Amino acid sequence: QMQLVQSGAEVKKPGASVKVSCKASGYTFTSYYMHWVRQAPGQGLEWMGIINPIIGGNTNYAQKFQGRVTMTRDTSTSTVYMELSSLRSEDTAVYYCARGMSCSSPSCYRFDSWGQGTLVTVSS
Amino acid sequence: DIQMTQSPSSLSASVGDRVTISCRASQSISNYLNWYQQKPGKAPKLLIYAASTLQSGVSSRFSGSGSGTDFTLTISSLQPEDFATYYCQQSYSIPPTFGQGTKVEIK
Numbered sequence: 001q002m003q004l005v006q007s008g009a010e011v012k013k014p015g016a017s018v019k020v021s022c023k024a025s026g027y028t029f030t031s032y033y034m035h036w037v038r039q040a041p042g043q044g045l046e047w048m049g050i051i052n053p054i055i056g057g058n059t060n061y062a063q064k065f066q067g068r069v070t071m072t073r074d075t076s077t078s079t080v081y082m083e084l085s086s087l088r089s090e091d092t093a094v095y096y097c098a099r100g101m102s103c104s105s106p107s108c109y110r111f112d113s114w115g116q117g118t119l120v121t122v123s124s
Numbered sequence: 125d126i127q128m129t130q131s132p133s134s135l136s137a138s139v140g141d142r143v144t145i146s147c148r149a150s151q152s153i154s155n156y157l158n159w160y161q162q163k164p165g166k167a168p169k170l171l172i173y174a175a176s177t178l179q180s181g182v183s184s185r186f187s188g189s190g191s192g193t194d195f196t197l198t199i200s201s202l203q204p205e206d207f208a209t210y211y212c213q214q215s216y217s218i219p220p221t222f223g224q225g226t227k228v229e230i231k
Contacts, residue, residue: 045160045168045211045222062219096167109215110158112179114167 002026004097004115011121017085020118022097029078030054033100035111036071036082038093050100050109051080060104087122094119126150126214130223136231143199145226147212152192156216159188159197162225163208171210172197202228 007021022034036048049061051071059071065084073080080097095118098111127150137143147157155175160168170179172188175195185200199206207230212223 044224045213047220047222060218098167106217106220107156107215109218109220110170110173110213111160111168112170114169117167 006115006118009119012087016087018120019083020095022080022115024078034080035098035100037096037098040093089122092122126221128221128223130226134227136229137202138231141202143202145197147195147223149193153214153216155191157195158213160211161208
């Protein structure tokens with residue numbers, strides 16, 4: 001069955017960067033877009049961006065994270081990565097990868113399978 | 125960005141109750157509305173997409189309706205495993221946005 005397995009929890013100091021991985025299995029990795037969504041403690045869900053696992057790894061980031069987030073993929077290991085830089089305390093959250101559909105139009109932005117989440121704590 | 129507003133923010137209900145959760149969009153989103161269930165410490169789970177289509181493997185006691193700006197998630201007969209937080213999400217425009225969540229608690 002399909003599975004998304006994320007890397008473990010991280011503790012970072014303000015100003016540092018964090019890179020979270022998400023390894024996919026049980027389906028054709030290059031057939032589905034991948035999204036990243038975060039959830040601050042006790043808060044709701046916030047979309048961060050999308051990566052196309054095929055064509056050059058094209059990305060589209062939420063304006064809020066432009067300039068601070070980088071999403072990449074490694075097709076040889078079926079893994080996507082999300083790197084967030086210039087961390088601040090407000091970035092403390094659980095970060096999820098979530099599988100999208102085989103298309104990139106807005107109507108395709110629904111998430112049918114999620115990783116287990118990676119807690120990133122930003123604290124001095 | 126499109127704002128999604130859910131009501132109520134929380135509710136208490138008993139096993140067997142019929143439960144209804146509302147979601148309102150700040151502009152028309154046609155039927156591009158999805159519902160998720162999240163249990164504590166777990167990732168969200170897709171329940172319904174395109175406002176009323178049940179995701180594969182999801183119990184038929186869940187149903188969705190609505191179009192335009194007003195949507196509803198209904199649980200026909202609440203089961204113990206349904207106590208969770210529910211989120212709506214619009215997929216009409218980028219960025220996709222979520223409601224603030226509705227927590228369903230045991231009465």
